[in-house]
Amino acid sequence: MNTYKITLLSLLATLAVVGRYLFQFIPNAQPVTALIIICGILLGPIEGIILALLVTFLSNMLLGMGIWTIWQIVAWGIIGLLSGLLGELFKKVPVIVIVLFSVFSGYLYGFIISLTTYSVSGAFWPYYIAGLPFDTTHAIGNGVFMIVFYPIITRLFKKYAEKRFTIRNTN
Template sequence: MSTYRLTLIAVLAAMATVGRFFMQHIPNVQPVTAIIILSAFFLGPLSGFMLATITTYLTNLALGMGIWTLWQILAWSLIGVIAGFLGKFVRRHVRLTLSVFGFFSGFLFGFFFAFINYLVSGKFLGYYILGLPFDFYHAISNVLFIMLLYRPFLLLFNRELTGFNQRK
């Protein structure tokens, strides 16, 4: 991995961290998932994994570190890896595909935490159902951030990577 790529991942992690700090007063509305999805789509699964790990660690240093940090890292890393593999196969209707994936990622993130809660406490259904409105906020904000950030990210990554011109 090049120094430029590592620097780019660090800058993206800083951007996601600032976005999460800025939006922390609105429950589950944050640009982190969208930034991970877009970055992993263009840079690949490993970059998505690294970005998810760094961003989660940085944001939780200030917002509160706990056992949930590991689960956040795993959930966002899973989303990043899936988005990275989507980037290898999706060539048409990219913005629509990423928006749909972003929407479902909001629910995947919540389901992941409900499953972890089940493993820890034995309770799943109540926790999952009560979390659905927050998962919906997360899903909608992912779509909005992906729609807002897709074009700037496309231009940013076109400078580093070739072959994405046809994805406009």
């Protein structure tokens, strides 16, 4: 990993932490998942996992640490890994597929976070079903943030990456 990718990861982490903090008043609607997906698709699976770790740790320093922090790292790390693999498997991923993947990721994140309750109390399904409205908010938010951020970040990355390193899935 070169200095340019580290710089991009730092900028994405800052954007995600600030976005999570600014949108904390809307339950589960924050740009973190969308930015991790964008990072994974454009930079790779390892970078997606690193961004998930950074954002979770840094934003939870502001919003509060707890046992859920580990599960957030796992959930966002898996999403970063899957999006990185999506970017590696397909030379060009259509935007509609990326938006649908980001909506799916909202529900995947909620499912993994619900496993926290199972590990503590042994009750999974009641907690998961009760959380479905929040997962839906997360999924819709991911779709909206992806529609807004993906074209902007792709254009900026393409401009920045010229002659420094290669990024995938751009025109």
